[in-house]
Amino acid sequence: AQSVTQLDSQVPVFEEAPVELRCNYSSSVSVYLFWYVQYPNQGLQLLLKYLSGSTLVKGINGFEAEFNKSQTSFHLRKPSVHISDTAEYFCAVSETGTASKLTFGTGTRLQVTL
Amino acid sequence: ETGVTQTPRHLVMGMTNKKSLKCEQHLGHNAMYWYKQSAKKPLELMFVYSLEERVENNSVPSRFSPECPNSSHLFLHLHTLQPEDSALYLCASSQDGGGPVSTFGSGTRLTVV
Numbered sequence: 001a002q003s004v005t006q007l008d009s010q011v012p013v014f015e016e017a018p019v020e021l022r023c024n025y026s027s028s029v030s031v032y033l034f035w036y037v038q039y040p041n042q043g044l045q046l047l048l049k050y051l052s053g054s055t056l057v058k059g060i061n062g063f064e065a066e067f068n069k070s071q072t073s074f075h076l077r078k079p080s081v082h083i084s085d086t087a088e089y090f091c092a093v094s095e096t097g098t099a100s101k102l103t104f105g106t107g108t109r110l111q112v113t114l
Numbered sequence: 115e116t117g118v119t120q121t122p123r124h125l126v127m128g129m130t131n132k133k134s135l136k137c138e139q140h141l142g143h144n145a146m147y148w149y150k151q152s153a154k155k156p157l158e159l160m161f162v163y164s165l166e167e168r169v170e171n172n173s174v175p176s177r178f179s180p181e182c183p184n185s186s187h188l189f190l191h192l193h194t195l196q197p198e199d200s201a202l203y204l205c206a207s208s209q210d211g212g213g214p215v216s217t218f219g220s221g222t223r224l225t226v227v
Contacts, residue, residue, distance in 0.1 A: 043218040100208040100216045104157040
C-alpha cells in the first residue's frame, strides 16, 4: 500500500514570488507520481506526471516537479505565481503496472495575493 | 462533447430517498472510477471498473451501489444515505495499458439532509 503526505495544508504567497509545494510518499513498490489542481467548484485537472525517465518533469501553467527517489519526494515548484494559480493542489501516487488507482494526499491550498 | 461529464452537478436528498449519479466519458477509455472527496480528508477511491467489470470495492457501505453498463457510462446508485455521506463525488477514467493517467469529471456535490 502507498501513502502520500502533503505537510502544508495552506501556502500563502505574493504574486510573482516563487513557490514550492511539498509532497512525500511511501511505497514498497515502484510508483507513478502526479500533481493535480482543483479550482473552486471544479474537478481535478492534471498538472504533471512522472512515469519514468528524467526526474525533472514540466507541466502546464509553468509548473514543474522533481522526483527524488532517495528522499521519496515529488515537490511542485513554480518560479513566479499568478493570482490565477490560487487553487487546491493534490499530490497522488499509483503503483506501476496497474490500473490508475490513485492514492491522494490531503491537498495544499495555494493562496496567491497581490 | 469531450472529456468526462458528470450529472447532476448538485444533488440534495433526504436519508430515505433513492437517487443516482451519472458519469459519461468520451475519451475511449476502458477503466472508470468513483472517488469521494470529503472536507479535510484525502480523496478516497471507492470503486474501480476495468473493461466493465468491478475490480475493486474499497470497503464502501452497501448503500452505495455502482453500475457500469458499458465502457462509456458509470452510475452510482444511492439509497438510505447518512448525513456523513455528504461530499463531492468524482468520476474518473483511464486507459489500462495505455498510460496510467486519469481524467476527472467536475463532480457531483451531494448533500444529505
